[in-house]
Amino acid sequence: MATRRLSRRAFLRLAALGGIAAGGAVIERTARPVGLLNYLRWTLRGAEQATLGRPMPVGLGECTSYGGEVLDCLRELWRQARMPLVQGKRVLVKPNLIDLLDGHPVTTDPAVVAAILDLLVELGAAEIAVGDGPGFRREAEPVARSCGLAAVLAARHVPFVDLNYDDPRPVPARDGWFRGASAIWLPRHVREADFVISVPKMKTHHWAGVSLSLKNLFGILPGARYGWPKNMLHVNGLPLSILGLYALVRPRVLGVVDGIVGMEGDGPLFGTPVPHGVMAVSADPVALDLTCAQLMGFSSKEVDHLQLAEWAGLGKPGYLSILDAEFAHLQLADTRRGGETLSVEVQKTVIERLKRQYKRPPVL
Amino acid sequence: MEISPVQFLLTAQNADGGWAYAAGQGSTVEATCAVLIALRDEAGGAASEARARGLAWLRQAQHGDGGWGMSAADAESGWQTACALLALEHEGDGDGALARGANWLLGTTPPELTAQGLEETRAKLSIDGGLYGWPWRRGEASWVEPTALSMLALLTVSQNPTIQARLNMAMRYLEDRRCSEGGWNFGNPVMLGAALPPRAHPTASALLALAGIAREAIRTEDVQALRNEMDRDGGTLALAWGLLALRALGEDDAGAAGRLVGQRGPDGGWNGNPYHTAVALMALRGNL
DSSP: OOOOOOOHHHHHHHHHHHHHHHTOHHHHHHHGGGOHHHHHHHHHHHHHHHHHOOOOEEEEEEOOOSSTHHHHHHHHHHHHTTOOOOTTOEEEEEEOOSOOOTTSOOSOOHHHHHHHHHHHHHTTOSEEEEEEOOSSOSOSHHHHHHTTHHHHHHHHTOOEEETTSSOOEEEEOOTTOSTTOSEEEEOHHHHHOSEEEEEOEEEEETTTEEESTTGGGGGGSOHHHHOSSOHHHHHHOHHHHHHHHHHHHTTSEEEEEEEEEEEESSTTTSOEEEOOOEEEEESOHHHHHHHHHHHTTOOGGGOHHHHHHHHTTSOOOOEEEEEOHHHHTTOEEETTTTEEEOOHHHHHHHHHHHOOOOOOOOOO | OOOOHHHHHHHHOOTTSOOOSSTTSOOOHHHHHHHHHHTTTOOSHHHHHHHHHHHHHHHHHOOTTSOOOSSTTOOSOBTHHHHHHHHHTTSOOTTSHHHHHHHHHHTOOOOOOOHHHHHHHHHHHOSOTTOOOBOSBTTSOOBHHHHHHHHHHHTTSOOOHHHHHHHHHHHHHHHHTOOTTSSOOSSOSEETTEEOOOOHHHHHHHHHHHHHHOGGGOOHHHHHHHHHHHHHHOOHHHHHHHHHHHHHTTOOOHHHHHHHHHTBOTTSSBTTOHHHHHHHHHHHTTTO
């Protein structure tokens, strides 16, 4: 009897599946609520992504203050991250305005939002709005005003949208992340944007581990439909909800992380400042958050939603494109990617150099 | 010629009879109910006619289970049911809408926590998970604002022992969720050992509820927390809801009222938002 031979591709897939299954206890427990079909579909997609998926660039650079250097840094990181064209597009910029607590770096700095707005104008975006739907505040405008964002927007004639009330309508729930829900209500500016730029503050989070571009998407869920806080997201399970919101808007989500001053300890509200001095940009929020988690001293295995995102094929680790003259001479040609990239060893060196070991949130 | 808030509201009414959170948006239950309450005492044909159309929209939006959702298109009943009952108060209950809505509220109880769940909430959040009020959506945890709104809503219907028992439980819930410095936030006074601060909107709604049911439960620090947060927040809803709560307690805040008046736009409304305008109008009645 002839022996059936495996193609190389099939062999790699099985090997990847085996590797995933071996470490999959946590994944299976997390994904169990969404059912076997979703679990299998994500498993296969994740295996395919792991073996065949193309890593996306993550632009990473040092930016030590909220002064004039932010725009120059952002402009170069945007180019290095090969961000999509925004000319003629409708763009929603979504910072983190969760709340204001004196002495705690809770919200995205308005200087970073200002730089994004100025860059979008340079690049010819047709319509620009800034919005958030805070989960603890019935009205977002006072937070925008108190943190200085309102003045930034007024100077640029950019409207602020409270996403909690922005004409919510149902959209089909995609990819099975929300148990029992056939639709999720989203605000108009999120539904209609060509791109949603998630602009988080780089923070630890006492439930999610880290609060980066994916977790920042909690603010797109309208409180007028789901309440304050948006308890549905917790009842559904945090990792599932974080990725579920991403799946609703993907692939329109871009990310710019404000790590100039981050937050460690009891994030996302009561942590303490970390003068980290970095910014990171990518068109792949999973790659972006995986990089930023490393910069905070986390491995992806410590962050359930990142581990799940990678496993389920929603993204994979990117490759760094570094804004740093010190490393420029180390860029190596890579014909497979058709451009210049840094070797894995250099990327690890860069991460080690820019990493800060963020204090973990308290655990009870 | 100066445009009045009432004129703004009449102009902002949607063709379907309801009101939205902004011009050009779909009608929502919360916004419509706030406007209906704000126009309740307005004399004049235009306001009466607008109210009649709004009430018709609201009655049509009620679901078969007795509740209301966010909008007429929202098939899921939720916290907006309480808003609807408050808007339909004084309108008579010939069609039974109030009674059905009250039954929906009474039938909304949270999932019961296991002993382990109770211990976990006590350890991590320093709250008694066995006490409950009302959630934003069925199947979820209780939170301060929907609890307060539901308490106020149940006062609009004939009282019976079942209602009284729920109100008593809700009062205990509010007392358990009080912030350490007084006042309330969304419903977590403590998170992993850190005291969370109060916020104007939930504090105002809790005070309004307690003022109607058990004034003796209100502490001086609750009212002070409200004043502090009104001042700190300064937004339309914080100022307006805060003034409504203070007035319910026989108090006032001229400074807050002045700030609120100053936020009114040339179109006669607040922030171009019928909901904001309605709440501001209720808060400032007599001051405009």
